[in-house]
Amino acid sequence: MTAPIIRRKDDLQALTRAWRRAGDVIGVVPTMGALHQGHLSLVRAAKAGADRVIVTIFVNPKQFNDPKDLENYPRTEEDDARKLAPFAVDAIYVPDPDQIYPDGFVTTVSLGGVASVLEGAARPGHFDGVATVVTKLFTQTMADRAWFGEKDYQQLQVVTRLSADLDLGTEVVGCPTIREEDGLALSSRNLLLSDRARIKAPALNAAMERARGRIEAGEEVAQVLDEASLEVERAGFNAVEYLVLRAAGTLAPMDRLTGPARLLAAAQLAGVRLIDTIAVTPPD
The missing domain is CATH 3.30.1300.10 (Pantoate-beta-alanine ligase, C-terminal domain)
Structure with a gap:
């Protein structure tokens, strides 16, 4: 069964408010699409750890330093929806850009500490983009729990710190890296x-x-x-x-x-x- 694709936050929150009234635990798996077995392992874990599961697909421009990298990033929405069908997730949230960054949007969420080294140093502003979009997705989905892969280990630490520091109320769950048979991490x-x-x-x-x-x-x-x-x-x-x-x-x-x-x-x-x-x- 293919889950509904939702593009407006009001439509999404009409669902999540009803789920909350019913006492359901809401889980979210944030992605940028081009789903592979690594993503699907997160969906599988979310299905086991929440009553309702939302998969988000949003290629976040604020976490790309190189415009060419953003342009070339794979976009495969129809294929992604087919891959999610066997998992019977409750919603696929593919927000229109103005649902995340409306006209006049000027706020940036910025971390120090774990966000300032390695990827943070190599890609200035990258984790500001990650933290900002994750804050939006956590609040829009009203998620109790969120699943992230350990392959992006620094990102996992950043998001964990973010949710704790801002009292977002979303428990961040890390899941093992999924690899090809020859050891290459899925990406x-x-x-x-x-x-x-x-x-x-x-x-x-x-x-x-x-x-x-x-x-x-x-x-x-x-x-x-x-x-x-x-x-x-x-x-x-x-x-x-x-x-x-x-x-x-x-x-x-x-x-x-x-x-x-x-x-x-x-x-x-x-x-x-x-x-x-x-x-x-x-x-x-």
Whole structure:
């Protein structure tokens, strides 16, 4: 059964108010469309954790630094709706742009801390765009819970901090990264990879997995990360923007493995920017 596609917030809130009166737990899975199995795993988790599930599809211009990247971002609404049909979600919210950013809109939600490093430093204003649109989506959907993937690990931390700091009342739930059989993290951007680039793409995760093993075995973090970055570039990537070890949660830099941590990376491959993350666990 294909869920109704709703484009106006008043129409959406007519539903959500009725659900609230009935005592239903409302869940939301925010996306920018071009849905893949990673997104669908979030929908599956939401169906198990909420009475009513809304999937949002909105390509948010405020989180793109490069106009060409925004222009090229895949838009596949009809295909997305077909992929969602087996899950029987209660609504697909595809807001018209003026429902998110009406004429005269001048407000920006901005975070420091976890939003100021890595992606925040590499893409100025990116997390302001994320925080602003997520605040709008949480309030418009009246969601009790929201599901986000761990692949965008920094985004997950930003959204968690945002909801807590602003008392938005939405519990943020993180879900494991879904990967192809060769280790490549699923991403809508993978659709932009040429056949040749797609063959090279798994090298990023492979290098990170080897780095994790070495760090967990006690090798020097700085040397391991330098060698892993070089390995990725030798595999055919144009550049490694960062490949770092950070404390889980706070994203504070770590030069020694002293607690739960994350390897996080961003790298350019044939004009496509890929990110990935994996957990690093200290020895008992």
